[in-house]
Every structure is written in C-alpha cells, then in structure tokens.
Amino acid sequence: MPESIDATxxxxxxxxxxxxxxxxxxxxxxxxxxxxxxAEAAATQAPVDYSGLTLPEGYRADDPVFAxxxxxxxxxxxxxxxxxxxxxxxxxxDKEIARAVNEHSVAAWRKQTGEWRASxxxxxxxxxxxxxxxxxxxxxxxxxxxxxxxxxxxxHPGLIRAMVxxxxxxxxxxxVAGNAGRxxxxxxxxxxxxxxxxx
Numbered sequence: 001m002p003e004s005i006d007a008t009x010x011x012x013x014x015x016x017x018x019x020x021x022x023x024x025x026x027x028x029x030x031x032x033x034x035x036x037x038x039a040e041a042a043a044t045q046a047p048v049d050y051s052g053l054t055l056p057e058g059y060r061a062d063d064p065v066f067a068x069x070x071x072x073x074x075x076x077x078x079x080x081x082x083x084x085x086x087x088x089x090x091x092x093x094d095k096e097i098a099r100a101v102n103e104h105s106v107a108a109w110r111k112q113t114g115e116w117r118a119s120x121x122x123x124x125x126x127x128x129x130x131x132x133x134x135x136x137x138x139x140x141x142x143x144x145x146x147x148x149x150x151x152x153x154x155x156h157p158g159l160i161r162a163m164v165x166x167x168x169x170x171x172x173x174x175x176v177a178g179n180a181g182r183x184x185x186x187x188x189x190x191x192x193x194x195x196x197x198x199x
Contacts, residue, residue, distance in 0.1 A: 048074055053084055056091045113152030120157045124164070132160045135167035 050070050055061060073083045120129070136145055136154065148154050190196075 048077065048080060050074070050080055050083060052080060053087060055087070059091075109152065113155050116152065116157060117155040120155055120160050123157055124160055128164050129160065131167035132163035135163040135170065138170065139163070139166060 050073060053070075055066065059066065069087070073086075078086070124132070136148075140148070145154070148159075153159055
C-alpha cells in the first residue's frame with residue numbers, strides 16, 4: 001500500500017507540476033500579449049511626422065485637401081515613405097486623367113467646328129461667305145477675329161448668317177443718278193406749290 005500512496009503522491013505532484021507549467025506558460029503568453037498590445041498602443045499614440053513629404057509643383061502644404069490627406073495618413077498610420085508614394089501616384093494619375101479629358105474635348109470640338117464648316121458651305125454661296133468675311137473685318141478688330149477663328153466660331157452658320165446681314169446693311173452707298181429736270185434753268189417755286197395762297 002505505501003507504494004500506491006507513493007505513486008498517487010507522485011502522480012499528484014507531477015499533475016501539480018504540469019499544472020504549474022501550464023499556468024506559467026499562460027502567464028508568459030498573457031504578458032507577451034500585453035507587451036505587444038502596449039507596444040501597439042504606444043505606436044498608435046506616437047504621431048507620425050509627415051512634414052518631409054514632397055508636394056508636386058502647384059500644391060501647397062496649407063491646402064485643405066492636403067490637410068485632409070495627412071489626417072487620413074495619420075489615422076491609418078501610413079509610413080511617410082508610403083504616403084509619399086501614394087501622393088506621387090495620385091498626382092500622376094490625375095495628370096493622365098486630365099490629359100485624356102483634354103484630348104477628348106479637343107477632338108469633340110474639332111468635330112463640331114468641322115460640322116459647322118460643312119453646314120455653312122452648303123447653306124451659303126461663295127459670295128455670301130465673302131460678304132461675311134468683309135463684315136467681320138469691319139465690325140471686329142484683328143485680334144478678336146483671330147480669337148474667333150482660333151476657336152472655330154467663324155465657321156458657325158449663325159455667325160455667318162448674322163455677318164451676311166450686317167454686310168448687306170452697311171454696304172457702301174452708291175450714287176444713283178436722278179432726272180436732271182426740264183432744261184437747265186432753276187425751278188420756279190410757284191410750280192412746286194400751285195395751290196398756295198402765297199403766290
């Protein structure tokens with residue numbers, strides 16, 4: 001019997017030791033987790049310095065958009081190097097978008113002015129187009145005409161129509177010869193007013 005008590009005691013001691021080891025391991029794991037959580041908390045509390053970010057030309061550090069971006073970087077704890085790469089990427093992408101939109105707008109405008117020109121050539125004779133050019137030159141100065149031509153507005157049928165009307169209304173007067181009358185002598189005023197009592 002003493003052997004069974006010794007065996008039971010040894011088993012109990014081994015169980016207690018194993019229990020103690022498990023408890024010690026759990027405490028170590030808990031303290032490591034707490035240390036990691038503390039390190040993360042310290043990392044989240046330490047502000048990240050974004051003052052070294054290089055902004056593209058034309059952008060200002062006091063711009064409200066940039067301030068909002070810095071707040072987002074700070075909230076997400078983005079490293080300054082990553083933040084710089086994001087800024088550079090966004091600026092380049094925005095330039096590409098602006099370039100694509102500009103090219104599309106230019107192509108659409110060229111198409112529109114080409115349609116105006118084709119419509120004007122169908123609607124107006126060469127003489128009417130010449131009159132419109134003449135009126136344009138008399139109404140506008142050279143700088144304004146160059147601007148209108150650069151934009152393609154001189155091909156617009158509405159403008160051509162208006163300039164044709166202007167040209168016809170401001171045409172130079174011409175001398176119309178009238179009937180010189182009867183003979184070369186002066187007119188008698190009595191002949192102009194035969195019913196007048198003042199004769």
